[in-house]
Amino acid sequence: MSTAPLLPGLTGLLTLSRREGVDIRPTLLRVLTDLYVQASAHSADEERQFVELASRLIDEVDDTTRAAVRARLAIYPATPAEILDKLGLRHGHSHPAMPTASAIPAAPTPTAPVKAPTEAQLRMASSLAMRPNDAAEISDMFFAAAAGERAQILHNLHETPLKASARIPPARASRAIHILEMAAFAEDVESFTMEVGEALILPSRIAAQVVDDAGGEPLACAMKALDMTSAAFQRVLMFLNPEAGSQVNYVYRLSRLYDRLSERSALVMLAAWRGSTMAVARAKYRAALYDDERHRVRSAPSQTRPVVQPGSAPAKRRSQDER
Numbered sequence: 001m002s003t004a005p006l007l008p009g010l011t012g013l014l015t016l017s018r019r020e021g022v023d024i025r026p027t028l029l030r031v032l033t034d035l036y037v038q039a040s041a042h043s044a045d046e047e048r049q050f051v052e053l054a055s056r057l058i059d060e061v062d063d064t065t066r067a068a069v070r071a072r073l074a075i076y077p078a079t080p081a082e083i084l085d086k087l088g089l090r091h092g093h094s095h096p097a098m099p100t101a102s103a104i105p106a107a108p109t110p111t112a113p114v115k116a117p118t119e120a121q122l123r124m125a126s127s128l129a130m131r132p133n134d135a136a137e138i139s140d141m142f143f144a145a146a147a148g149e150r151a152q153i154l155h156n157l158h159e160t161p162l163k164a165s166a167r168i169p170p171a172r173a174s175r176a177i178h179i180l181e182m183a184a185f186a187e188d189v190e191s192f193t194m195e196v197g198e199a200l201i202l203p204s205r206i207a208a209q210v211v212d213d214a215g216g217e218p219l220a221c222a223m224k225a226l227d228m229t230s231a232a233f234q235r236v237l238m239f240l241n242p243e244a245g246s247q248v249n250y251v252y253r254l255s256r257l258y259d260r261l262s263e264r265s266a267l268v269m270l271a272a273w274r275g276s277t278m279a280v281a282r283a284k285y286r287a288a289l290y291d292d293e294r295h296r297v298r299s300a301p302s303q304t305r306p307v308v309q310p311g312s313a314p315a316k317r318r319s320q321d322e323r
Contacts, residue, residue, distance in 0.1 A: 026065040027248045029057040033069045037076045051082045058086055130162050135275025142269065143209065143218070150217040151257060157265040164267035165225070165274065168199065173226045180223075181232060184240040192240060196222055206273050216244070216254045224258065224266035233258050 036042070036050050058066060070087045073079045079089070130138070142153055168176070176199035183192040189211065197207030200222060210218040216237070223233050234255055238245035245251060 024246075024248055025057055026061045029054065029061050029065060029069055031248050031252055032057070033072050037072060041078055047080050051080050054083055055086055058083075130271060130275045132275050132278040135272040135278070138269075138272040139206075139276040142272070143213065147215055147217065147253070150215065154217070154221070154257075154261055154265045154269070157268045158262045160268060162268055163271065164264055165271040167263075167267070168226055170227075172199065176226055177228050177232060180226075180228075181235065184236040187240065187242065189240065200225060200270060200273075202270075202273055203277050206277060210273075214244075216250065217257065218269075220254055220258045220261060221266045221269045224261050224263060225270045227263070230255065230259055 032050070032053060036054075042050070054069075058069070061069075066087070070089065073083060073087065074089055142150060145153060176195055179195045180192055180199075183189075183195060193204070193207050193211045196202065196211060197204050200207070202210070210222050213219065219236075220233070223236065228236075234251060237251050237254055
């Protein structure tokens with residue numbers, strides 16, 4: 001009987017590795033190595049399991065993957081000795097380290113007293129709504145950023161004083177999550193996009209941009225705003241787009257992002273998406289001023305009538321017929 005995987009997230013990796021028709025052994029070894037080096041230390045059972053899986057995969061992958069894993073494990077201090085020997089690496093502690101002198105303590109730097117925020121500042125920080133132009137700028141910057149930059153943006157949004165959107169009502173969110181899962185299982189991207197727009201009150205243009213984004217971070221924000229569970233989000237990733245869902249790096253990168261993503265960051269981003277639509281509407285439909293028509297009229301030169309002074313010209317006598 002096989003024992004349960006001890007490394008976090010390894011259950012899904014082993015499940016994906018059994019899918020027929022897809023050789024994910026190189027990706028599996030890379031992700032397995034990434035999961036292992038994330039922790040500074042491991043238990044004996046975790047180390048044994050890593051050695052057992054990695055040793056088998058190292059012999060079955062291509063040279064490029066083996067070189068990439070070798071580079072990662074060469075700088076990791078807790079790499080097992082069996083894997084070091086397998087990859088042809090030497091132990092980093094073959095020579096005793098030379099004793100070093102104790103560091104000279106630095107002089108304490110004076111710290112300026114921190115001024116406590118006033119009550120008005122605290123109230124403003126908790127309800128500072130985004131202007132439409134600012135919301136559009138945040139939305140455009142997020143969609144144009146790379147994966148690492150998007151993660152940093154979402155991390156910064158958690159501490160921002162900008163006002164987040166209100167939570168979706170639990171009953172509405174629960175119904176939306178059920179519909180979204182069914183649409184993902186059926187690979188019905190159109191119905192999935194429509195439900196995202198209706199549940200999050202987003203126009204169809206923004207909803208399609210969120211769902212169709214190749215990176216997947218906007219989709220993670222949308223599902224976090226609905227309070228979807230991590231397991232349900234992983235199922236959506238794997239079934240909604242089978243081509244992307246078969247890539248282990250894609251699924252587990254977004255899964256780790258989703259677990260670290262806070263609800264506030266997702267709701268602030270949702271507020272930015274909603275506010276950006278207002279900026280587009282304002283630019284498209286500019287309010288007409290009361291004197292716009294007057295300014296549009298081409299100024300024409302005024303015609304002056306000749307002024308006739310009294311007595312300067314003889315008066316015409318009307319004939320008998322004109323009378």
